[in-house]
Amino acid sequence: MSAHAPKVDSDALFRYVLRLGDLSMVLGQRLGEWVGHSPALEEDLGLANIALDLIGQARLLLTYAGEIEGRGRDEDKLAYLREQGAYFNAILAEQPNGDFGQTIGRQVLIDAFQLELYERMAGSRDARLAAIAAKSVKEVRYHLRYSSDWLVRLGDGTAESHARAQSALDLLWPYTVELFAADDLDRQMADTGVAPQLSEVHAAWSMRIDAILNEATLKRPADRPHAWHGKRGQHSEHLGYILAEMQYLQRTYPDARW
Amino acid sequence: MSAASLRSGEPTAAAGVAAAREPAARVAAAWPLLASVEDPEIPALSIVDLGLVRFVEVGSDGLLEVGLSPTYVGCPATEVIHRSVQDALRRGSVGDFKVTTVLSPAWSSDWISADGRRKLLEYGIVPPDQSVSNMRDVLRGTRPLACPRCQSLDTEMVSEFGSTPCKALHRCRACLEPFEYFKCI
Numbered sequence: 268m269s270a271h272a273p274k275v276d277s278d279a280l281f282r283y284v285l286r287l288g289d290l291s292m293v294l295g296q297r298l299g300e301w302v303g304h305s306p307a308l309e310e311d312l313g314l315a316n317i318a319l320d321l322i323g324q325a326r327l328l329l330t331y332a333g334e335i336e337g338r339g340r341d342e343d344k345l346a347y348l349r350e351q352g353a354y355f356n357a358i359l360a361e362q363p364n365g366d367f368g369q370t371i372g373r374q375v376l377i378d379a380f381q382l383e384l385y386e387r388m389a390g391s392r393d394a395r396l397a398a399i400a401a402k403s404v405k406e407v408r409y410h411l412r413y414s415s416d417w418l419v420r421l422g423d424g425t426a427e428s429h430a431r432a433q434s435a436l437d438l439l440w441p442y443t444v445e446l447f448a449a450d451d452l453d454r455q456m457a458d459t460g461v462a463p464q465l466s467e468v469h470a471a472w473s474m475r476i477d478a479i480l481n482e483a484t485l486k487r488p489a490d491r492p493h494a495w496h497g498k499r500g501q502h503s504e505h506l507g508y509i510l511a512e513m514q515y516l517q518r519t520y521p522d523a524r525w
Numbered sequence: 526m527s528a529a530s531l532r533s534g535e536p537t538a539a540a541g542v543a544a545a546r547e548p549a550a551r552v553a554a555a556w557p558l559l560a561s562v563e564d565p566e567i568p569a570l571s572i573v574d575l576g577l578v579r580f581v582e583v584g585s586d587g588l589l590e591v592g593l594s595p596t597y598v599g600c601p602a603t604e605v606i607h608r609s610v611q612d613a614l615r616r617g618s619v620g621d622f623k624v625t626t627v628l629s630p631a632w633s634s635d636w637i638s639a640d641g642r643r644k645l646l647e648y649g650i651v652p653p654d655q656s657v658s659n660m661r662d663v664l665r666g667t668r669p670l671a672c673p674r675c676q677s678l679d680t681e682m683v684s685e686f687g688s689t690p691c692k693a694l695h696r697c698r699a700c701l702e703p704f705e706y707f708k709c710i
Contacts, residue, residue: 309683312688313686316686319600319690320597320598324598394629398628398629402631409686413686416685
């Protein structure tokens, strides 16, 4: 990437790193809800392992965001003491688990997004983001292998599993539009060589998803204009419940440690 | 949670007697101490066998610095390992030291030593395929693994994710025993 790229605005970088970190954290928190409730012990372990990796990504990203901001907020303060409107994840991540098909559908869509994003971000001019992306992408490959295997089994399975997988996909697809709708912040990060162009990520994601859906005998729903702006802090009603549970202890017993 | 960053660490005071020792002697003294630190999940292996120790050096600040890499970003063992390393270094005469986290380049299962691979197998865990930086191999799946107990190749994967982030669950159809596979990453 160009050595003469324009200077990166630290406030913009802070918000962008939160976008990445919040996506991982909210999805990790969602997957954690399956622990003890999965269809089989193996899936319990699988989903918990993926959740753990996502929380690990979130820790690295939120720690970095706090350092960029330079106001003394660490990963814990950023995770436990921000209100809903200061969370910048795309709202696909906060959608409820639903049935197993819905959880797997959401996972495939986000795993493929993170895979294509992180692969490119490993070449970021921001050395710290490049390192986090290069580390995380190795784990995300396993996540996608797990989730796409399951989507193929469900889609190309029984009439019941096929119908449920398709309806999950139909339900979740509109939320994917937000992942790739580049706003000023996305453009600024791409122009300064911090992040890849979202259009490039979208094209690669689209090909990958088509291949998985084809094998799963599922139909790709049509893109529809979206009205959600989680990336700007405007969330669905679901995020508040996630935060209420996640932040309860820290807000009830401030600075509790164990 | 505690802070983990590209390279972060706090100096830790140790026995002051070593402060005057040559840097090379302090580094040499540190390695056997590090080799005594077991992985909390796979105690048959040390963190040196696993390739988690990235460097040991004495900086211009006079501190002996140990660089450690996490296997998986969310692995809970990472913090236990950091504490164990600090405890081990305090037992030796390496002088003041700090332990830092190294993210880049990302840890690879290729860095497990030959000794480490042998110990894994003896412990009943099939060591990882090597040099799978090729994504196709990772995504496409696995060659048949030999059962670590009866060596049969008639085995199958039960789950991609096992008892820890780094291992997958497999089963031998010949001796009917389950076994674990250390995933390549």
